[in-house]
Amino acid sequence: MATVGENGNSGASADEPAAEILPVPTPELPPTPDLYSTDRVETFKGELLEFLGELVPPGEPPWDIGVFEGYGRGLVATRDIDVHELVFIDRPVLVGPRVNNYEVIFCASCCCILRRLQLCTGGCRLPICSRCDFSVGAASPHAAECRLIQSWQPKDAGRYSKNILYALTSIRGFLLSDRDRSIVLQMEGHPPRKEMTTEIERLLKDGYFWNLDGEGPAVRYLRQVVNVLNTNAFETSRIVADEENNNHEIILRGLYILGALMNHCCRPNVRYVFDDQLRMRVHASRPIKKGEQIMNNYSKILWGTQHRIIHLCFSKNFLCCCDRCKDPTESGTYLGALKCVRESCPEGRLLPINPLKISSLWRCDRCNLKMDNIKATKIQEIAGRMILNNAIKREASYIIDYLNDHIVKFLLPTNQFTVELKLQAIKKIQPDRPLSELREKEKYCLEILDVLERLNYGECFVKGVLCYELFVTRVTIAKLLNESDDAAETANLAQLRTAWKILSPSGNRPKDLQQLVVTYGIE
């Protein structure tokens, strides 16, 4: 796969300001309004409904915007909502690339895969396909953003710039209509932490433009858009085929306003998927009572509490205090627990005494051994590095041996890193692998489904994926053992049904899922 370096050269280099400067007006930042007043919330809802248009079916939607103490605005159910029911569909007000180590070259405008680096002829330093190139004129979807970047007079105009690509989604914030800009600027936008360098600061620090004043109104506006994106944006992706018909996943970030209004809970009541037009479809993952907050999970389901707390504090500026966070065992899943380090205590599990405090002491639930937080963090860091930087990248057979022979010695079977590695193994063990590997895969699926069950996590996306993998694996095993299809199928059809219910609206669902549903007569 081709990797794109910052200095990829394509075409003539120009390290002097472009002769013609095309002025693009900088949007004004409005005075900070009281976002939570009843009037403000009503007006905001009106603008949002107008933006969503036909995506909101006629009649009263099952959601409303409310204000909740300690949370700010949030979504609330206006009636009882059934499990699996569609709660709403949202579309992105802003979407585009994100800071990401992209492994393929793709058009920054339409995301098609480029065989080789092909820069826009407008001089914006972005990879752009010939259909979206600036020279196509107003018909090019990229023309307006290219003109805007040109107005800042990029240095080294003939060279690819990954940092401009990374900042493109925020730059697109300049081109919003008045209504859409008003909606975006009414979203919460936490300023970055001191130690963080945002994509905009990187552009300024390294002097990418002749004509972009670090203290001017354009940068003030860009900074606010970045803050809104960092507080609210979702990771989404497009699956794009190259010329050889190989699929590539292009990771993007999208600002979905209605989606972003859902506050966080580590045991949420919705799941979401993105369809092939990048619309976000939010379904209830458990029954939601009228008046209840509609809540999403901003962190990873299968992370332990301390990891989730640190992630939420650093990236979203709040401390979660939900029931899952308060319970050191996390409903008996022990996702964040460590193996006791005393040799004489092989069954012991170390847990934070107060999981809501990052500096909490840890204690073994068998022998009462105490460990300070620094040591516990170190053990987790080492385990994380060994697994996430090394083992996870290896082939399935290596991962299985590693889990069976190595990991059992220093991590608990349900520790978050063990679970993460098992999830990777599930993805890597394809139906053509030997029976022994398929058996391991079946076991991992069941183990992680059990973790989800204990967490009482409801009908979430990961459950859909695991049910699909379990179904396919069991059918494959039955075929390998020449077992009658019937026996395998009847025991297993519930998994396929769940997988279909959860994954069918997704643009990235497994390719054979629909065919399986037809073959086995599920719908």
Ligand SMILES: C[S@@+](CC[C@H](N)C(=O)[O-])C[C@H]1O[C@@H](n2cnc3c(N)ncnc32)[C@H](O)[C@@H]1O
């Ligand atoms: C994506 S926004 C959610 C909408 C936001 N409440 C608003 O009024 O615009 C994320 C922000 O909402 C707040 N928030 C979300 N979930 C929360 C929770 N469980 N506890 C406290 N604050 C929360 C935090 O300020 C967080 O940075």
